[in-house]
Amino acid sequence: MSWLWAIIVGLVLGLVARAVLPGKQHIPLWLTVLCGILGGMLGNGAAGWLGVAHTRGIDWTRHVLQLIGAILVVFVVDLLWNRIRGRRATGARQRM
Template structure:
């Protein structure tokens, strides 16, 4: 059941990150989910390092770090995806 939550949270984080980043991202939905999952992991790692991963009530700081991690991963991943996809098309012509 944990993998299902990881996919759902990854989708939500990825879509939020795509909404925050200006412009249109060209990554497919499945890659948005993967990048969202990676961003969540990065945010959890940062929250643990800062000592704010477990607080009373809702872990707002951890959630903000997860969103920030997703934004970073989606932004970098979108650029990599565009360069890989663009390079592949120009080589086949």
């Protein structure tokens, strides 16, 4: 059941990260979910490293770190996705 929560949280984090970033991101939804999952894992790691992973009540610091991680991952993956897709489209045009 934890994999289902990872997908749900990854979807929410990925969509919020895409909404926060300026401009339009051209990555598909499945990649947005993966970016959200990876960003959440990075945020959890950073929270553990900072010593704020387990606090009383709601772990706001951990959640903010997860969102920051998701924003960074979506930004980098969007750049890479555009670069890869742009090269493929250019290569296809050159063959014609």
